[in-house]
Amino acid sequence: MRRDKYKIIIPFLFPAIALYLVFVIYPYLQAMYISLTKWRGLTPNPEFIGLENFQRMLEDKYFWNALGNNVTYLIFVPLITITISLYLAFLLTQGKMRFSKFYRVTYFFPQVMSLVAIGVLWSFIYHPTIGILNSILKAIGIAEPPAWLGNPDAVVPAIGAVIVWQAVGFYMVLFIAGMESIPVTFYEAATIDGANRWQLFWNITLPLLWDTTRTALVFLAIGAANMFAITQTMTEGGPNRASDVLATYLYERAFISSKFGYATAIAVSLFLMVFVLSIFTMRVTQRETLEY
Amino acid sequence: MTADTSQTTLAGAQRAQERSFSGILIQSLINVSLIFWAALVIFPMIWLVYSSFKTDQEIFFAPWALPQELQWNNFERAWVDVHIGQYFVNSMIVVVPGLTLTVILSAMAAYILARFQFPGNRAIFYLFMSGMLFPLFLALVPLFFLTKDLGMLNTFHGLIIVYTAYSLPFTIFFLTGFFKTLPSELHEAAIIDGANEYQVFFQVMLPLAQPGLVTMGIFNFLGMWNQFILPLVLMADREKYVLPQGLSFMLHQQYYENDWSALFAAVTIIMIPTLVVYVIFQSRIQKGITVGALKG
Numbered sequence: 001m002r003r004d005k006y007k008i009i010i011p012f013l014f015p016a017i018a019l020y021l022v023f024v025i026y027p028y029l030q031a032m033y034i035s036l037t038k039w040r041g042l043t044p045n046p047e048f049i050g051l052e053n054f055q056r057m058l059e060d061k062y063f064w065n066a067l068g069n070n071v072t073y074l075i076f077v078p079l080i081t082i083t084i085s086l087y088l089a090f091l092l093t094q095g096k097m098r099f100s101k102f103y104r105v106t107y108f109f110p111q112v113m114s115l116v117a118i119g120v121l122w123s124f125i126y127h128p129t130i131g132i133l134n135s136i137l138k139a140i141g142i143a144e145p146p147a148w149l150g151n152p153d154a155v156v157p158a159i160g161a162v163i164v165w166q167a168v169g170f171y172m173v174l175f176i177a178g179m180e181s182i183p184v185t186f187y188e189a190a191t192i193d194g195a196n197r198w199q200l201f202w203n204i205t206l207p208l209l210w211d212t213t214r215t216a217l218v219f220l221a222i223g224a225a226n227m228f229a230i231t232q233t234m235t236e237g238g239p240n241r242a243s244d245v246l247a248t249y250l251y252e253r254a255f256i257s258s259k260f261g262y263a264t265a266i267a268v269s270l271f272l273m274v275f276v277l278s279i280f281t282m283r284v285t286q287r288e289t290l291e292y
Numbered sequence: 293m294t295a296d297t298s299q300t301t302l303a304g305a306q307r308a309q310e311r312s313f314s315g316i317l318i319q320s321l322i323n324v325s326l327i328f329w330a331a332l333v334i335f336p337m338i339w340l341v342y343s344s345f346k347t348d349q350e351i352f353f354a355p356w357a358l359p360q361e362l363q364w365n366n367f368e369r370a371w372v373d374v375h376i377g378q379y380f381v382n383s384m385i386v387v388v389p390g391l392t393l394t395v396i397l398s399a400m401a402a403y404i405l406a407r408f409q410f411p412g413n414r415a416i417f418y419l420f421m422s423g424m425l426f427p428l429f430l431a432l433v434p435l436f437f438l439t440k441d442l443g444m445l446n447t448f449h450g451l452i453i454v455y456t457a458y459s460l461p462f463t464i465f466f467l468t469g470f471f472k473t474l475p476s477e478l479h480e481a482a483i484i485d486g487a488n489e490y491q492v493f494f495q496v497m498l499p500l501a502q503p504g505l506v507t508m509g510i511f512n513f514l515g516m517w518n519q520f521i522l523p524l525v526l527m528a529d530r531e532k533y534v535l536p537q538g539l540s541f542m543l544h545q546q547y548y549e550n551d552w553s554a555l556f557a558a559v560t561i562i563m564i565p566t567l568v569v570y571v572i573f574q575s576r577i578q579k580g581i582t583v584g585a586l587k588g
Binding site for chain 2: 169260264
């Protein structure tokens, strides 16, 4: 009927497709090839070396060091963030609450700030002389608090705490949305049967929030595998690589040491790990979805 | 009716629980938790703002104290000497066209994918979706050399085009869903009235899609305004740094120069507009950001 529809289809689709193929798809595909080469960026053609970069990675202690930090974040950040945000979401959905709107707006705010601004703000707070954290700790009786970002043992928890601080509001809003979509009749029936709030939470809210929780887990896992902006801003991977993550390490390899092939190989491994992890998380947490 | 009565039962049961001693205890525990987290979020920012009015001496020797006198010149130094003003302008130069281009190109493509049937429609849709599978850092090295070869390294237009390209997949995904919900009768009615396809799009469909476009506008604005790794790789010219990049740069620079008060003022300058915009549009912004979760 409308034979002239291609007059609109082609000009409307073309710019988006062209831009996308050239600047997104082409670089992603090219990355796969560059990861198999040795390339310092000076010659036009990278030298093909097969899987050598990946072999070298296995013996590179800085690679393992960075990966170790990612794994630490991966274990603790999702767990702590989800616990706190679930708790706050639960509190804010308990009937009529004074200032409930104020709390939601406040908790969410760090989410709209740039991670760089957050990183700078917290570098001030953690700072041993100008910062306020250590004077609080001294006041409550900790005689020698660590110089957070300057201490190799304290730096990873310190950065992880900042990420939890900024992420909690977002996941809380997500959980509140999930909780509000649970029919109130469920709670009524249980309350009449004599269930208390705690039982309501464990037996109704939590099981019905399972899908939201899975989504949150995958998001947080992807975030923990990245950690670039916050780490680069607060420590640049220091002191002495103690807070390096794979993303900062590969950035340094590529754009400071000009080892483009090796850096891209790290990026490919990181991508594969995240990909497998996301699928794994979705599979392991798969349960029969409760229809309601 | 039934819903009404049961609601009162529930409220009544809760009220009875709250009147008891343990109810009061629980209520105070709830309030303490909520106030604690609110303080944890707000206090660092209040501290930042009042510290940015202090002298370097005060910042160093009395981290908690309020400023003796308001040092407005900290802000002047931050804006001029630390180049926050310049970085702010640069960010605008990149984000405004990037955002416009993203919304227009995505709306056009999404409209076609949502409302026209032709061979390859699904394939193109999934091609766009595949871009969301990959993390950005995988593309960094090839992207750096690509923009270099095209002469777009260290240019504003290079950054605008790259920002746009990487915003397309999610924006198209979201808007395709949105255009599908619009009634097709409107399209047919407009055609019968003699409008051509372009007029239908710009005069009928685009205005109808406005809520979706605004949501995507907010979502992409925050993403582009806060974008850090792309300018870090693609913009080495210090005169053309965008805000997050400039902020990070000066933090590392400041360790040698020690003008802390200007640095505090700089972060305040960056935070306040975000805060004001957020407070005004907060419900829309919360929606705009959390839609990202829908794709999960």
